[in-house]
Amino acid sequence: MVNRFMRAVATAPANIALIKYWGKKDARLRLPANNSISINLSDITTTTAVEFLNELSDDMISIDNETVTGDEKTRISAHLDRIRRMAGIHLRAKVESKNNFPKGTGLASSASGFAALSLAASTSAGLTLSEKELSILARLGSGSACRSIPSGIVEWKAGTSDNSSYAYSLFPANYWNIRDVIAIVGDELKKVSSTEGHAAVKSSPLYKVRIREMPQKLRQIKAAIRNRDFSEFGEICEAEALNMHAVMMTSKPALIYWMPTTLRVMHQIIDWRSSGLESYFTIDAGPNVHALCVADDALKLAGRLSLIEGVRKVIVNLPTDGATLVEGTDLMDY
Ligand code: PMV
Secondary structure (H helix, E strand, O other): OOOEEEEEEEEEEEEEEEEOOOOEEEOOOOEEOOOEEEEEEEEEEEEEEEEEEOOOOOOEEEEOOEEOOHHHHHHHHHHHHHHHHHHOOOOEEEEEEEEOOOOOOOOOOHHHHHHHHHHHHHHHOOOOOOHHHHHHHHHHHOHHHHHHOOOOEEEEEOOOOHHHOEEEEEEOOOOOOEEEEEEEOOOOOOOOOHHHHHHHHHHOOOHHHHHHHHHHHHHHHHHHHHOOOHHHHHHHHHHHHHHHHHHHHOOOOOOOOOOHHHHHHHHHHHHHHHOOOOOEEEOOOOOOEEEEEEHHHHHHHHHHHHOOOOOOEEEEEOEOOOOEEEEOOOEEEO
């Protein structure tokens, strides 16, 4: 039998959550406890090539030229299984994935990684999925990956079922000329994975309050973005990051993702703000600090951040489009 499958290549951005996803109401389906809002980042991306091949007896997966084994492979193969089920095929896949940022920097690659994998693998398997279907698929690989499918500023609707939990674009990438300047602090792999962190969330006495305040916070940030009110927007983002980290620090076991340099950067951002350089920090499940600012301030901010003791690298990001196919047309016969 001759099967016709494409080798498909897709690229996807990482995203920074402004209103964070921390805690799930359904772990198996990765349904989050609350809606979250993020921006896709132009300069942290993953590019992934997938090809389903007759001759393979097992999935062959490499990330940054290293063969993937163990738990990481199991998780990626389970995602490929979802796609095989949807396409009604049994072939194993060759997956080659490359991040444009170095490993071990604490920059999350699971969002960009599962978004790129979902688009490349579904295309290679002959499926044509809508943006919503792709977002749902990516979510099952890694929750925040569903936000790397649509473009620009994105909201993930928590939903109540597999079909109703997906992300969509609130505003296109060019809607607002803002920047996310990342100060890379960490050079170690995270000690506690976000999967473990999500599971511990209910042990924090602050979690209930966080969830109760969420609808109002979501309304407020959407209004700030709609009005392009950067000060209001930044204040909400900073308070939200501190809120999530307060939950992390008060759960059992306590999760303390900040390093000494993280705190140094946070204090500097606040000091600079009071002397006229307006930026606000946000931090995900790691030690790196994202400084949000308007485009005109990005270079000045990047220059200052890079001089702080312990900051290893600075990356300036624009809001950008979601996952896209790089090439998907070189159909091959097997
Ligand atoms: O998608 P996960 O399981 O890696 O969780 C992401 C959690 C945060 O980055 C801390 C917040 C978010 O909304 O991205």
